Each structure stands twice: as structure tokens, then as C-alpha cells.
Amino acid sequence: MHIPDGFLDAKTSVATYIASAGTVGYALYKAKEELDEKKIPVLGITAAFIFAAQMLNFPVAGGTSGHFLGAILAMTLLGPYSGFLVMSVVLLVQCLFFADGGLTALGANIFNMGIIGGFLSFYLLTLVKKPLGRFGERKSLLFSAALFSWFSIIIASAACAIELAISKTVSFGIVLPAMVGVHSIIGIGEAIITVIVLTVVIEVRPDLVASFKSAPSLPYGGEGVV
Amino acid sequence: MKHDFIDRYSRLESPVHSIEPRAKALAIFALIVICVSTPPQAWWCFLVYVGILAVIATASRVPFSYLLSRALVVLPFILTVAVFTPFTKSGEIVLRVGFLKISKEGLIILWNAAVKSLISVTALIILSSTTPFPDLMRALERLKFPKFFTTVASFMYRYVFIIVDEAERMKLARDSRNFRGRWIWQAKTVGHMIASLFIRSHMRGERVYQAMCSRGFEGSFPRWNDPEMRLADVLFLALVTLAALSARVSLLWH
Known part of the structure; x- marks a missing residue:
């Protein structure tokens, strides 16, 4: 889903760059409220974690493997603004050092995977989570995380297809169903992984899950558990 | 282990390497x-x-x-x-x-x-x-890129080797226990691995942060000989x- 250079036309590149730059600016401003600015080492190591986690391919069915995007997971664990910024850093590094996603398409890639697949999906997640609160916070969080990590993959791939179609690189009627079809299957894997990871982290270190408010404050030093 | 998989060849010596x-x-x-x-x-x-x-x-x-x-x-x-x-x-x-x-x-x-x-x-x-x-x-950073990005990315670069090594060790342990990674219900194993990788990474981050604080870290790296x-x-x-x-x-x- 990382769009390379040359696949987008000028207007799409510029428009998504402006949207992404604006969102990054706003998130930088808001992240200062979300966490102590000095905690940058923790965010850096979490970015390294997302990198490593994307290397652990998960099985889809009979040999093909999908790999893991993690925007919803990052936002649930770190809070939306820090999660978005960590994802943006990962996309920047993938672009500059792994040639995964183009330089002129970086705005579009942050837009698809950080804003549409990230912020928008996370906002919908919080909307759905609230009325489910009577089933207990753990269940409502896990259910809405499952739903919207699946949704985030699909909506991000749809955004990617729409941008490619607007740029006239591919025709809309073909690429949209193809992208959405494939990613609605990949999204199932993403949802399963997200739920399992959240279940374990809530079990072991609930204080590390930013979206899990009813976490008991653990004394530091649960290190023996993992 | 793989200390140059991100910027391989970047420490050669050549006219291009020495350009600012x-x-x-x-x-x-x-x-x-x-x-x-x-x-x-x-x-x-x-x-x-x-x-x-x-x-x-x-x-x-x-x-x-x-x-x-x-x-x-x-x-x-x-x-x-x-x-x-x-x-x-x-x-x-x-x-x-x-x-x-x-x-x-x-x-x-x-x-x-x-x-x-x-x-x-x-x-x-x-x-x-x-x-x-x-x-x-x-x-x-000197081209006025947000400092937050470059600092987080620098930490990522410093620790990605360790975290990837950690992930590889888990993979080795998993595969030596006959994991084939073929069907979707085995996703549970991968999920547990990612979860413990996250918790370990986060704990390492906290330890590093405390160690850096005790040595006078104030949110950014000191720079010299630019x-x-x-x-x-x-x-x-x-x-x-x-x-x-x-x-x-x-x-x-x-």
C-alpha cells in the first residue's frame, strides 16, 4: 500500500502533502499534552518495535502471508497523537531508507495510513466503544479495536485506490474493487493480531494501553512476567 | 547482528560519501x-x-x-x-x-x-x-524539519537492531517448537509474540529513558562538529x- 514516486499526479501529491503536513503540525502540538516531551526515547523504541513487528509476517491461509500495518494498534497503545506521529516517523524512514513509498508520495502515504486508516478509524472506534461500555471496558475496547483495525486497512486501501484513480494511473472501476477485495481479507488478519496483542498487553501491563482507562496502577517492575 | 541493514554501504569512502x-x-x-x-x-x-x-x-x-x-x-x-x-x-x-x-x-x-x-x-x-x-x-533537522521527527527516528535507528534481534530470537524459539505458520488460527502465536515484543520494547524504552535522565538528558541530543x-x-x-x-x-x- 506504499505508493511509489510517479504514480500520483501533481495535484494529488500537493493536496495530500498539505493535509498530512497540517495534521503532523497539529499532532505535534497535541502530543505535548498527551505525554511528556522528554519521553521521546520511549516513542523511538516503540517505532523500532513497529518496524520489527512488521517483519513478523502472519499467515493468511495456505502459505500466503500478510503483514501488519498497526496504525490502530499504535493509537490504542500510545494515544492517537503519539501513535500517529510514530507511524509517520516509520513511514518517513521506510521512504528514505527502504525505498518503500516514494518521496513525492509520502504525503499521500501518511494521509492514507495515518489519517484515513489512523485518525479517522480511531475516531470511529471511540464512537463505537462508548455505547458498548456497559459490557465492561475490556470487552468494548477489544470489540471496537477488532472492527476498526479491519476497517482501517480497507479504508486506507480504498483511499490509495482513489488517489491512483484521480491521478489517472489506473481506472477507478477496476482498481477499487480489487484493492478493497484483497484488503478486506488482509484486514481480518490485522484485526486478529490487533485483538490478541491488546488482550495480552491488557492482561500483563494494562497501564501501557492508553485507551484502557480502568487500568489499575501497577507498581513498576512487572518485568518477571514477560 | 545486522548492524548495517538500514544504511548499508553508507560508511564507505568516496567523493559522494564526503558531500555535505x-x-x-x-x-x-x-x-x-x-x-x-x-x-x-x-x-x-x-x-x-x-x-x-x-x-x-x-x-x-x-x-x-x-x-x-x-x-x-x-x-x-x-x-x-x-x-x-x-x-x-x-x-x-x-x-x-x-x-x-x-x-x-x-x-x-x-x-x-x-x-x-x-x-x-x-x-x-x-x-x-x-x-x-x-x-x-x-x-x-538543520533544514528545519521538526526536531521531534528526527529525534524519534534517531532513537529508532539506535534500537531497531536490538528489537529486530529480539524478534528473531522469538522466531527461532517459535520455529524450533515446530511452528509452521500456515493457517490463520496460528495467528495467536504471532499475536503473543508481537505483544511480548511490545512490552519488552516499552520496558527497555523506560529503562533507557531513566538511565538517560540520570545522565542529564533534556529532550534532545547535544551536537558538535556539524x-x-x-x-x-x-x-x-x-x-x-x-x-x-x-x-x-x-x-x-x-
């Missing part, structure tokens, strides 16, 4: 933007861009085979376009294979995406193979940009 990182990054970024904005029919413009990259790549002593193998990451994307576009775009038909019609417009779109993405990807790989990660991040722009660096930036621009601008007279 800001000048190098700006030159490569300019080349990519100029290349992407070129209309696809101007095929000889792309020859000029390839020529510029070939000169830089030769001078840098980074093996060509390495550059090519890394550039292939864009192939799946090009193939996607190749499968759909030439057959479905309406327009002048240049070739018929059975019931399939290949249109000229479709082929131009395919050529456009393929040539631009390959040139840009090669340019970025040359940049990252001739500039160590911390130097490039410092250069971006390289200055020399005449040669300015010349490199000017040459690359002008060569690419002149090819691009000469189109206006055709």
Missing part, C-alpha cells in the same frame, strides 16, 4: 521532484536523469547489483499497473492479442509510472547508501539541479 549531507539530500530531492513532474513523452529527459544518477552511483563505489536489487521493491506496484491499465484504457489500439486490446494511452501511463518510480527509488537508495542515518537526520557547506558541496548541488532542470525546462521550447 544537506547538499546531497537537497540535490536528490530536487532530482526526484523534477523527474516526477516531467511529462512521459519526453523520453530523453529521463535519459538525462538516469545519466546523472549513473555518474553519482559510479563515483560512490556502491555496487550496482546492490542498487538494482534494492530498486526492485517497486516492481509489484508497476506490475499491478501493467496488469490492469494497458488493457482497460480506451484509445488508439496498438496491439491485439486475442480478445485483449492494448491501447497507446495505457502503455504511456505504464511507462510513466515505471520510469519515474524506478529513477526516484534509485535516487533515494543512492542517498541512503552514501549517507549514514544519523548524519541524514541531522541534515533534515559539517559546513564547502564550495564543492554547493557546486554538487548546483550541478545536479541545473542539469536536471535544464533538461526539464528545454521542453518548453519544443
Whole structure:
């Protein structure tokens, strides 16, 4: 889903760059409220974690493997603004050092995977989570995380297809169903992984899950558990 | 373990490696933007861009085979376009294979995406193979990139080896217990691995943070001996940009 250079036309590149730059600016401003600015080492190591986690391919069915995007997971664990910024850093590094996603398409890639697949999906997640609160916070969080990590993959791939179609690189009627079809299957894997990871982290270190408010404050030093 | 998998070859010695990182990054970024904005029919413009990259790549002593193998990451994307576009775009038909019609417009779109993405990807790989990660991040910071980004990315670079090693160890332990990774219900194992990887990474981050605080860390790294722009660096930036621009601008007279 990382769009390379040359696949987008000028207007799409510029428009998504402006949207992404604006969102990054706003998130930088808001992240200062979300966490102590000095905690940058923790965010850096979490970015390294997302990198490593994307290397652990998960099985889809009979040999093909999908790999893991993690925007919803990052936002649930770190809070939306820090999660978005960590994802943006990962996309920047993938672009500059792994040639995964183009330089002129970086705005579009942050837009698809950080804003549409990230912020928008996370906002919908919080909307759905609230009325489910009577089933207990753990269940409502896990259910809405499952739903919207699946949704985030699909909506991000749809955004990617729409941008490619607007740029006239591919025709809309073909690429949209193809992208959405494939990613609605990949999204199932993403949802399963997200739920399992959240279940374990809530079990072991609930204080590390930013979206899990009813976490008991653990004394530091649960290190023996993992 | 794999200490150079992010910026492999970036610590060689060559004229390209010694160019000031800001000048190098700006030159490569300019080349990519100029290349992407070129209309696809101007095929000889792309020859000029390839020529510029070939000169830089030769001078840098980074093996060509390495550059090519890394550039292939864009192939799946090009193939996607190749499968759909030439057959479905309406327009002048240049070739018929059975019931399939290949249109000229479709082929131009395919050529456009393929040539631009390959040139840009090669340019970025040359940049990252001739500039160590911390130097490039410092250069971006001096070019007024948000400090938050460069600092988080620098930490990522310092710790990604450890975390990846940790992930590899888990994978080894998992596979030695007969995990085949074939069916979706085995996702539970991968989920548990990712979860414990996250918790371990986070705990490591907290420990590192506390250790750094106790040594006087205040949110950013102290910097010294930043390289200055020399005449040669300015010349490199000017040459690359002008060569690419002149090819691009000469189109206006055709």
C-alpha cells in the first residue's frame, strides 16, 4: 500500500502533502499534552518495535502471508497523537531508507495510513466503544479495536485506490474493487493480531494501553512476567 | 547482528560519501521532484536523469547489483499497473492479442509510472547508501524539519537492531517448537509474540529513558562538529539541479 514516486499526479501529491503536513503540525502540538516531551526515547523504541513487528509476517491461509500495518494498534497503545506521529516517523524512514513509498508520495502515504486508516478509524472506534461500555471496558475496547483495525486497512486501501484513480494511473472501476477485495481479507488478519496483542498487553501491563482507562496502577517492575 | 541493514554501504569512502549531507539530500530531492513532474513523452529527459544518477552511483563505489536489487521493491506496484491499465484504457489500439486490446494511452501511463518510480527509488537508495542515518537526520533537522521527527527516528535507528534481534530470537524459539505458520488460527502465536515484543520494547524504552535522565538528558541530543557547506558541496548541488532542470525546462521550447 506504499505508493511509489510517479504514480500520483501533481495535484494529488500537493493536496495530500498539505493535509498530512497540517495534521503532523497539529499532532505535534497535541502530543505535548498527551505525554511528556522528554519521553521521546520511549516513542523511538516503540517505532523500532513497529518496524520489527512488521517483519513478523502472519499467515493468511495456505502459505500466503500478510503483514501488519498497526496504525490502530499504535493509537490504542500510545494515544492517537503519539501513535500517529510514530507511524509517520516509520513511514518517513521506510521512504528514505527502504525505498518503500516514494518521496513525492509520502504525503499521500501518511494521509492514507495515518489519517484515513489512523485518525479517522480511531475516531470511529471511540464512537463505537462508548455505547458498548456497559459490557465492561475490556470487552468494548477489544470489540471496537477488532472492527476498526479491519476497517482501517480497507479504508486506507480504498483511499490509495482513489488517489491512483484521480491521478489517472489506473481506472477507478477496476482498481477499487480489487484493492478493497484483497484488503478486506488482509484486514481480518490485522484485526486478529490487533485483538490478541491488546488482550495480552491488557492482561500483563494494562497501564501501557492508553485507551484502557480502568487500568489499575501497577507498581513498576512487572518485568518477571514477560 | 545486522548492524548495517538500514544504511548499508553508507560508511564507505568516496567523493559522494564526503558531500555535505544537506547538499546531497537537497540535490536528490530536487532530482526526484523534477523527474516526477516531467511529462512521459519526453523520453530523453529521463535519459538525462538516469545519466546523472549513473555518474553519482559510479563515483560512490556502491555496487550496482546492490542498487538494482534494492530498486526492485517497486516492481509489484508497476506490475499491478501493467496488469490492469494497458488493457482497460480506451484509445488508439496498438496491439491485439486475442480478445485483449492494448491501447497507446495505457502503455504511456505504464511507462510513466515505471520510469519515474524506478529513477526516484534509485535516487533515494543512492542517498541512503552514501549517507549514514544519523548524519541524514541531522541534515533534515538543520533544514528545519521538526526536531521531534528526527529525534524519534534517531532513537529508532539506535534500537531497531536490538528489537529486530529480539524478534528473531522469538522466531527461532517459535520455529524450533515446530511452528509452521500456515493457517490463520496460528495467528495467536504471532499475536503473543508481537505483544511480548511490545512490552519488552516499552520496558527497555523506560529503562533507557531513566538511565538517560540520570545522565542529564533534556529532550534532545547535544551536537558538535556539524559539517559546513564547502564550495564543492554547493557546486554538487548546483550541478545536479541545473542539469536536471535544464533538461526539464528545454521542453518548453519544443
